[in-house]
Amino acid sequence: MSKLLFKLRHVPDDEAEEVRQLLTEHNIDFYETSPGNWGISMPALWVHDDDRFDEARVLLEVYQQERALRIREEYEERVRQGEAESLLTSFSGNPLRFIFYSVLIAAVLYLSISSFFSF
Numbered sequence: 001m002s003k004l005l006f007k008l009r010h011v012p013d014d015e016a017e018e019v020r021q022l023l024t025e026h027n028i029d030f031y032e033t034s035p036g037n038w039g040i041s042m043p044a045l046w047v048h049d050d051d052r053f054d055e056a057r058v059l060l061e062v063y064q065q066e067r068a069l070r071i072r073e074e075y076e077e078r079v080r081q082g083e084a085e086s087l088l089t090s091f092s093g094n095p096l097r098f099i100f101y102s103v104l105i106a107a108v109l110y111l112s113i114s115s116f117f118s119f
Contacts, residue, residue, distance in 0.1 A: 001050060002046040002047060002048055003046065003047050003053045004044055005023075005044070005047045005057065005060065006019055006047065007042060008032070008043035009035070015048060018063070019060065019063065020032075020045070023045070024048075026055070026059060027056065028047060028056045029048040029049055029052070030045050030048065031048065031058070032044070032045050032046070033046075043080055049096070057080060097103070
């Protein structure tokens with residue numbers, strides 16, 4: 001019976017491809033389910049062989065730890081080079097959206113708090 005190994009919802013394409021490659025390199029037989037026509041099904045990678053599931057799980061855990069370190073190092077390098085996304089770059093990139101969201105947040109806060117205080 002197949003076992004769920006890795007859910008693909010909200011997973012970047014490069015990470016999904018690296019996981020597929022990892023399983024293929026270690027000759028672990030797997031199949032993939034898609035989100036379906038309306039996106040309500042669960043996209044995931046499933047391992048066919050129950051005996052190889054534990055091996056696949058260990059490989060996936062090691063890969064995810066290595067990826068987390070690599071992504072964190074890349075982010076820290078972008079911060080050192082001044083290329084990382086910040087509040088200022090977000091504002092300068094799209095000031096109207098930034099102002100709209102700021103006004104929306106202020107309105108929600110006002111409506112939430114105003115009932116507790118009588119001004």
